[in-house]
Amino acid sequence: MEKGKAMELSTLGLKDRAQWEAKGYQLPQFDRAAVTEATRENPCWIHFGAGNIFRAFQANVMQNILNRGEMETGLIVAEGFDYEIIEKMNRPHDDYSILVTLKADGSVEKTVVGSVVESCILDSENEGEYGRLKEIFCKQSLQMVSFTITEKGYGVFGAEEDFKNGPDRAKTYMGQVAGLLYRRFLAGRKPIAMVSMDNCSHNGDRLLEAMETFAGKWCENGLADRGFLEYVTDRSRVAFPWTMIDKITPRPGQDVLKILEEDGLTGMEPVVTAKNTYAAPFVNAEECEYLVIED
Numbered sequence: 001m002e003k004g005k006a007m008e009l010s011t012l013g014l015k016d017r018a019q020w021e022a023k024g025y026q027l028p029q030f031d032r033a034a035v036t037e038a039t040r041e042n043p044c045w046i047h048f049g050a051g052n053i054f055r056a057f058q059a060n061v062m063q064n065i066l067n068r069g070e071m072e073t074g075l076i077v078a079e080g081f082d083y084e085i086i087e088k089m090n091r092p093h094d095d096y097s098i099l100v101t102l103k104a105d106g107s108v109e110k111t112v113v114g115s116v117v118e119s120c121i122l123d124s125e126n127e128g129e130y131g132r133l134k135e136i137f138c139k140q141s142l143q144m145v146s147f148t149i150t151e152k153g154y155g156v157f158g159a160e161e162d163f164k165n166g167p168d169r170a171k172t173y174m175g176q177v178a179g180l181l182y183r184r185f186l187a188g189r190k191p192i193a194m195v196s197m198d199n200c201s202h203n204g205d206r207l208l209e210a211m212e213t214f215a216g217k218w219c220e221n222g223l224a225d226r227g228f229l230e231y232v233t234d235r236s237r238v239a240f241p242w243t244m245i246d247k248i249t250p251r252p253g254q255d256v257l258k259i260l261e262e263d264g265l266t267g268m269e270p271v272v273t274a275k276n277t278y279a280a281p282f283v284n285a286e287e288c289e290y291l292v293i294e295d
Contacts, residue, residue: 007264009112009281011094020112023263025098028114029067032074036117039073042141048177049148050079050086050119051277052249055097056285058146058197062115073141074115078133080122080173081149084273089281090119092267098282100256108259124169124176137180138187144195147207149173151200156213163214166223170214178214181238182224185231193239195293199246204294208232208240241294248288252280 007013007020014020017027047058054077062075077095079086089097095116101109120136121129136142147153153173162175167182184190194211196203215232218224231237252270260268260282270280 005264006266008266009093009096009098009268011096014096014112014114024110025263026109026111028063028112030069030114032114032117035066035072035074035115039076039117042073043076043136043139044071044073044141045144045146046076046078046120046136046142047146047148048078048080048122049150049153050077050090051148051279052251052283052285053148053245053247055113055283056099056249057245057247057289057291058148059097059113059115060099060111061291063111063113066115074117076118076120076136077116078120078122080176081153082273082275082277082279083121083123084271084275085277085279086119086121088271088273089279090116093281095119096281098260098265098268100259100282100284101287102284103287108256110259110263122173122176124171124179130176133180134183137184138190140188140190142184142190142192144193145177146195146197148197151198151206153198154196154203154206154210156210159214163217163221166218166221167214174210175214178211178218181211181232182215182218182228185225185228189227189231189237191237191239193241195239195241195243197243197245197291199244202242204240204242211238211240239295243294244290244292246288246290248286249283250285251278252282253284256282256284 097113099111124130159172162170167179170176170179196207215229219229
């Protein structure tokens with residue numbers, strides 16, 4: 001089969017909208033430059049965990065909201081386990097991704113998702129990256145911090161050094177998140193919803209327990225203001241709702257890659273990172289999905 005004209009998944013490559021639409025791709029229906037600028041100044045939602053479920057579900061939910069004109073800001077994504085996802089997938093493609101929805105009748109639906117307008121790396125040793133996250137957490141506009149980091153991501157095992165080093169020098173995933181939450185506390189005890197979207201029992205409580213543990217240890221060791229523990233446990237200030245989520249999202253498939261390449265797309269090949277993450281600029285998923293958030 002003859003391949004079409006080369007297509008690149010990037011801001012520049014998407015300027016020729018007609019070419020993409022002719023190949024059957026649904027494109028963002030909002031002014032992405034304006035949304036990007038508004039999000040940078042007044043972020044509303046940041047998500048930790050830049051993996052396949054996020055690309056297929058949460059990012060697409062936000063895309064639909066933006067397409068309907070119901071919000072003016074998009075999504076910020078942060079990755080704290082495998083930085084290569086951000087470095088090799090998000091940033092080279094200007095944070096665009098492609099969602100290929102596998103329909104029950106065997107057909108596929110192709111969507112260019114542009115709701116993610118900034119990608120960050122959770123690394124307290126990187127002053128630039130962590131500094132940007134601290135800036136985001138201090139913004140009054142921030143309403144929700146969500147997570148898809150797998151069940152084991154909420155553990156505090158091995159955090160003894162973090163307890164001694166304090167909020168700015170934490171190294172564990174939960175320690176660094178707690179350090180960012182401490183910044184929000186210092187910026188005026190601003191309210192926030194901390195929302196685990198990992199499909200594990202009592203997920204909101206798991207996240208609360210982790211934040212409470214760090215706050216308690218840092219306060220006990222004189223490394224944080226005593227009011228931080230009160231802030232973390234004050235439901236009127238910091239909420240940790242339970243959620244239920246389901247979306248079958250297999251790793252990017254070779255059959256889907258073939259469809260994209262036959263359309264003329266370049267640079268779609270998956271990579272396996274040093275941490276053994278199988279990542280690609282596209283994600284394939286079944287159509288069925290649900291997300292229920294308490295309160």
